[in-house]
Amino acid sequence: MKDHLIINHKEYTSRLIVGTGKYKNFEETKNAIETSGAQMVTVALRRVNIGQEKNKENLLDYIDPKKYTILPNTAGCYNAVDAIRVCKLSEELLGGEKLVKLEVLGDQKTLYPNVQETLKAAEILVKDNFKVMVYTTDDPIVAKELENIGCISVMPLGSAIGSGLGILNEYNISAIIDQAQIPIIVDAGVGTPSDATIAMELGCDAILMNTAIACADNPVLMASAMKKAVVAGREGYLAGRISKKAFASASSPSEGNFLYNANKKKT
């Protein structure tokens, strides 16, 4: 069965999107990302270090933009003006690519999205023909608003960036998925493979994670686990779960039971 994720008219067989931050070095970044099977990876934009030999190497020498879809983020932006500036720089840097991950944050302690500035930036970027994948809160009303503006994917947080607390409000994520006509991607909060599976079982189209893999004791092994967790959750969602019941339901037939108490009336 073909079950591909489609973003910006491109088909992806992997529903795991990974970040490239917090790894020990580029070699580890490359190994973990290859193992994760991800086909889309996020990057941030920062200044070149002038005159420092050790910074000669470039992330994009390891993560080839011809092989991966590069999703530049606006991390570090706390208002719409800065976010738009970063998106325009990323377009220039990547040779005209319009795909961006918009994130406008509220403060450094919570790294919680600033919804007002996010909406403002999204509106301007969409008008400027950017393909906006937007990081936001798990508020269904805001998610719908961002979809109506013309974002190509809404990416609600499971919990705070880098927290590893998992999906704190499954009901909100479900509500966002139910109403959406565009891919919903849980971005941030995943700590364990089971967190990823839960998000996928809810019906998310994909998951974006960074810290859970990069900061694991063994990032490459965790990348492998996350790959499987996302696939398991997706297949579980497609297969359709049983409904929850308050009481037991025997798996073995009662008919033909020869044991002494078998045919006694139930109390």
Added chain:
Amino acid sequence: MNIFINQEKKFVEENTNLNLLLKKLRIEDKYLAIEVNLEIIPKSKYSQYIIKENDKIEIIRAVGGG
């Protein structure tokens, strides 16, 4: 003349264009973006842009991020 590159004060000769500046700084990144006084200069225009006194130049690359 003095200019600012990534907020650091630097001295460059008159008639330096952006290609020359990158060469002098030994920046060889394939994926770069340059802003001069908050305006993006496209790669195709690097050789045409002659740096002026007090220009504020930002040279941006992709780094690891989530």
